[in-house]
Amino acid sequence: MDAPAIATQGLTRRFGDLVAVQDVNLSVAPGQFFGFLGPNGAGKSTTIKMLTGLLAASSGSIQVLGLDLAKNPVEVKRQIGVVPEGLALFGRLTGAEYLNFVGRMYGLDRETAGKRTAELLDFMQLAEQPKTLVTDYSHGMQKKLALAAAVIHGPRILFLDEPFEGVDAIASGTLKAMLQRMIARGATIFLTSHVLEIVERLCSHLAIIHKGRLVAQGSLEELRAGVEAQAAAALAGASPGESPSAPGEKLTLEEIFLRIVGGTRHADQELSWLG
Amino acid sequence: MARLSFSPGMRGQFAAIAQVRWQLFVNRLRNIRGRLEMVARGFMFLGFAAAGLAGSVTLGALAWLFVTRGRLPWLAILLWFVFLFWQLFPVMATAFGETADSSGLLRFPLSFPSYFLVRLVYGALEPSTFLGSFWLLGFAVGIGIADSRYFLWAAIVLLAFAIFNILLARMIFAWVERWLAQRRSREILGAVFFVFIICFQFIGPLMSRVGRHSHPEMSRITTLALPYERAFPPGLAAEAISRAIQGAFAPALAAFALECVYALAILWLLNVRLRAQYHGENLSEAMARSTSPKEKRAIRFGWNVSGIPGSVAAILEKEFHYLSRSGPMLFTFVMPVVILLIFRLGPQTSAKQGNFLAHAPDLAFPVGSAYALLVLTNLVYNCFGADAVGMQLFFVSPVSFREILLGKNLAHTLVLACEVIAIWIAVCFMFHPPAIDITLATVTGVGFALLLNLTAGNLLSIYTPKKIDYGAFGKQRAATITVFASLGIQAAVFGLAAITLLIARAFGSIWIATVIFLILSGLAAIGYNMVLNRADRIALDRRDAILAELCRA
Numbered sequence: 151m152d153a154p155a156i157a158t159q160g161l162t163r164r165f166g167d168l169v170a171v172q173d174v175n176l177s178v179a180p181g182q183f184f185g186f187l188g189p190n191g192a193g194k195s196t197t198i199k200m201l202t203g204l205l206a207a208s209s210g211s212i213q214v215l216g217l218d219l220a221k222n223p224v225e226v227k228r229q230i231g232v233v234p235e236g237l238a239l240f241g242r243l244t245g246a247e248y249l250n251f252v253g254r255m256y257g258l259d260r261e262t263a264g265k266r267t268a269e270l271l272d273f274m275q276l277a278e279q280p281k282t283l284v285t286d287y288s289h290g291m292q293k294k295l296a297l298a299a300a301v302i303h304g305p306r307i308l309f310l311d312e313p314f315e316g317v318d319a320i321a322s323g324t325l326k327a328m329l330q331r332m333i334a335r336g337a338t339i340f341l342t343s344h345v346l347e348i349v350e351r352l353c354s355h356l357a358i359i360h361k362g363r364l365v366a367q368g369s370l371e372e373l374r375a376g377v378e379a380q381a382a383a384a385l386a387g388a389s390p391g392e393s394p395s396a397p398g399e400k401l402t403l404e405e406i407f408l409r410i411v412g413g414t415r416h417a418d419q420e421l422s423w424l425g
Numbered sequence: 426m427a428r429l430s431f432s433p434g435m436r437g438q439f440a441a442i443a444q445v446r447w448q449l450f451v452n453r454l455r456n457i458r459g460r461l462e463m464v465a466r467g468f469m470f471l472g473f474a475a476a477g478l479a480g481s482v483t484l485g486a487l488a489w490l491f492v493t494r495g496r497l498p499w500l501a502i503l504l505w506f507v508f509l510f511w512q513l514f515p516v517m518a519t520a521f522g523e524t525a526d527s528s529g530l531l532r533f534p535l536s537f538p539s540y541f542l543v544r545l546v547y548g549a550l551e552p553s554t555f556l557g558s559f560w561l562l563g564f565a566v567g568i569g570i571a572d573s574r575y576f577l578w579a580a581i582v583l584l585a586f587a588i589f590n591i592l593l594a595r596m597i598f599a600w601v602e603r604w605l606a607q608r609r610s611r612e613i614l615g616a617v618f619f620v621f622i623i624c625f626q627f628i629g630p631l632m633s634r635v636g637r638h639s640h641p642e643m644s645r646i647t648t649l650a651l652p653y654e655r656a657f658p659p660g661l662a663a664e665a666i667s668r669a670i671q672g673a674f675a676p677a678l679a680a681f682a683l684e685c686v687y688a689l690a691i692l693w694l695l696n697v698r699l700r701a702q703y704h705g706e707n708l709s710e711a712m713a714r715s716t717s718p719k720e721k722r723a724i725r726f727g728w729n730v731s732g733i734p735g736s737v738a739a740i741l742e743k744e745f746h747y748l749s750r751s752g753p754m755l756f757t758f759v760m761p762v763v764i765l766l767i768f769r770l771g772p773q774t775s776a777k778q779g780n781f782l783a784h785a786p787d788l789a790f791p792v793g794s795a796y797a798l799l800v801l802t803n804l805v806y807n808c809f810g811a812d813a814v815g816m817q818l819f820f821v822s823p824v825s826f827r828e829i830l831l832g833k834n835l836a837h838t839l840v841l842a843c844e845v846i847a848i849w850i851a852v853c854f855m856f857h858p859p860a861i862d863i864t865l866a867t868v869t870g871v872g873f874a875l876l877l878n879l880t881a882g883n884l885l886s887i888y889t890p891k892k893i894d895y896g897a898f899g900k901q902r903a904a905t906i907t908v909f910a911s912l913g914i915q916a917a918v919f920g921l922a923a924i925t926l927l928i929a930r931a932f933g934s935i936w937i938a939t940v941i942f943l944i945l946s947g948l949a950a951i952g953y954n955m956v957l958n959r960a961d962r963i964a965l966d967r968r969d970a971i972l973a974e975l976c977r978a
Binding site for chain 2: 202203204205206223224225227228230232234235236237238239240241242243246247250251252253254255256257258259260261263264265267268283299
């Protein structure tokens with residue numbers, strides 16, 4: 151069996167007294183489209199930053215493609231592509247200059263970097279404005295450019311932090327098509343997103359982090375089965391009408407997520423002062 | 426015009442704004458860096474306080490002197506000085522100022538009068554306001570001591586003058602801010618500003634040239650221009666005071682009234698600008714460009730720099746792209762040659778007139794080169810500042826910080842080399858070709874100073890980075906700690922250079938300086954290499970703080 155694409159052991163990050171991520175043991179197999187979910191402030195971005203070398207872990211280890219990130223940071227970084235939270239763009243370069251620059255930073259020769267830049271700009275429909283500086287791009291264009299930069303060197307693992315946030319439907323379609331093509335070619339994608347519908351549609355495997363701790367991990371079916379079994383056990387002896395889902399209906403990812411993190415929709419609650 | 430009245434709701438909003446400003450101030454003191462910044466600002470405040478006190482006493486003494494000696498028309502000179510300082514200092518001293526952005530307040534249900542007042546108060550809290558007000562107070566006291574009957578009148582006139590200055594400075598900034606909101610107009614304005622600053626530098630030398638000869642036409646122009654000076658607020662304020670002292674109260678009142686009309690006109694212009702902001706204005710930078718299919722498909726390759734790794738070449742190329750698009754920064758590079766030209770145009774005859782290059786033209790090349798290095802330190806000491814969120818790429822890419830810093834240092838070295846060559850050529854034309862021994866001593870001295878500055882700059886860039894925008898006017902402020910550390914390094918460099926030159930002079934040969942500078946360069950190179958070798962470790966250890974500063978919105 152192949153070594154996991156990503157594996158963490160006891161991954162912990164403290165900010166002073168606050169433990170943002172605690173004892174996380176993740177395992178992502180090669181070729182998986184992996185969704186990493188959690189409520190706001192759960193530790194998603196902190197985890198992805200540690201996995202990509204943007205943040206040091208307080209303790210624990212990170213293995214990427216069988217390599218220890220702390221011992222082989224350069225080799226690991228060569229194999230991965232990242233779209234971080236802030237997109238890591240250089241505003242005063244044009245899109246082509248930026249992609250060329252990133253390509254060469256990842257060790258591509260100038261000819262290869264130049265050709266891939268032209269292809270990526272074309273694919274992402276960014277070639278229309280070759281002289282426009284990145285700072286003048288719209289948010290969606292910047293997201294597409296960041297993704298293009300993350301894949302220019304053909305990474306084996308792609309880390310995406312909220313890639314669909316603020317992206318319109320057309321750009322989102324382009325991004326999804328590209329990501330699925332990468333998965334088909336054997337790459338591994340690690341994605342965080344708040345848009346659960348997109349995660350449900352794209353990801354084969356999931357992990358849920360809550361208050362810094364990993365509370366669930368597995369395929370969507372495994373998570374669903376786990377939630378249903380747990381609910382069934384809790385409701386043993388209760389009336390049949392209180393089953394976790396209606397007969398014949400599958401739990402959606404949103405329902406699974408809410409049950410795991412113990413959230414409610416607050417639909418029945420109301421604020422006394424608000425209309 | 427905005428009518429200001431304070432409802433309880435408005436008072437609550439003002440209190441909330443004041444409280445949030447205070448909380449921001451307190452929160453900055455939470456970490457060591459914030460505290461150090463505060464200490465540095467404390468020193469700066471002491472400097473400003475000293476300048477305020479000295480200026481106030483000087484202006485007061487001069488006002489007293491002019492009134493007691495009957496030289497009342499000269500009062501205008503003092504007020505023109507205050508006026509020019511008040512308006513020009515905020516523009517020229519952006520390195521010391523921190524502009525609070527109040528435009529974010531627009532999302533709250535603030536009435537226009539509240540917004541207007543907040544913008545006015547936010548902007549007025551700057552050194553020029555404190556210094557100008559303090560100086561005017563000294564001026565009024567000086568008049569009061571000379572003749573106590575006129576203290577109250579002078580205070581009223583000067584209060585109106587101070588209000589006019591505050592409004593004018595805010596009005597100029599509000600309009601400039603509007604032009605700065607768009608990148609292209611921002612860069613054009615930056616270029617215009619620096620051309621203005623450069624032209625401004627030539628006034629002194631040209632005036633002194635003119636002053637050395639008799640120019641009856643100049644005297645005639647001056648005589649003709651003088652009455653018009655009184656038509657402007659500084660002249661009007663001086664006129665209102667001096668006429669009152671002479672007992673001509675009607676002209677004094679008229680001058681004061683006209684001064685108030687100026688203030689109201691400025692208030693109206695400020696009102697127009699802020700009202701447009703308040704109602705929301707479209708400052709979109711989105712551009713629609715038609716691009717030929719050929720241009721779209723064109724493959725652009727990066728620079729091919731033989732002999733250096735691809736990643737270093739990529740950084741070098743990126744740095745030059747950034748510099749070439751940074752109008753204000755580019756203009757600062759022109760300054761060393763401009764400074765030489767100013768010295769060249771200055772008086773050439775007497776050492777008392779301050780033009781030392783006229784008597785020691787051999788120093789032109791070293792002085793110009795040293796100035797070029799000083800200009801460059803702006804880049805060297807905060808070399809990640811302009812990268813902003815792009816800094817994340819450096820941490821996720823498989824490139825070491827050694828290579829990244831090498832690329833940046835190489836770019837800065839090339840810029841300095843080009844500047845030194847340009848200065849050498851300029852010195853040849855303006856003075857005479859520098860002697861070979863002076864040229865070599867200068868080049869080795871600059872080489873040593875550059876290595877030392879790059880070493881310190883690399884460390885400070887990692888330890889105290891500060892997000893900046895070289896393309897935007899007034900957004901190039903390095904961390905205060907960096908500014909002070911840079912001053913310390915420059916003092917050390919100039920001290921060592923002075924000792925070296927003294928030794929060379931004692932032995933009667935400038936070649937000795939070259940040798941000493943080469944030895945010092947060798948030592949500096951060892952230090953430089955040591956820092957480069959540790960750069961990765963330091964950057965990784967400090968990545969949280971670096972990214973927090975550079976990736977902030």
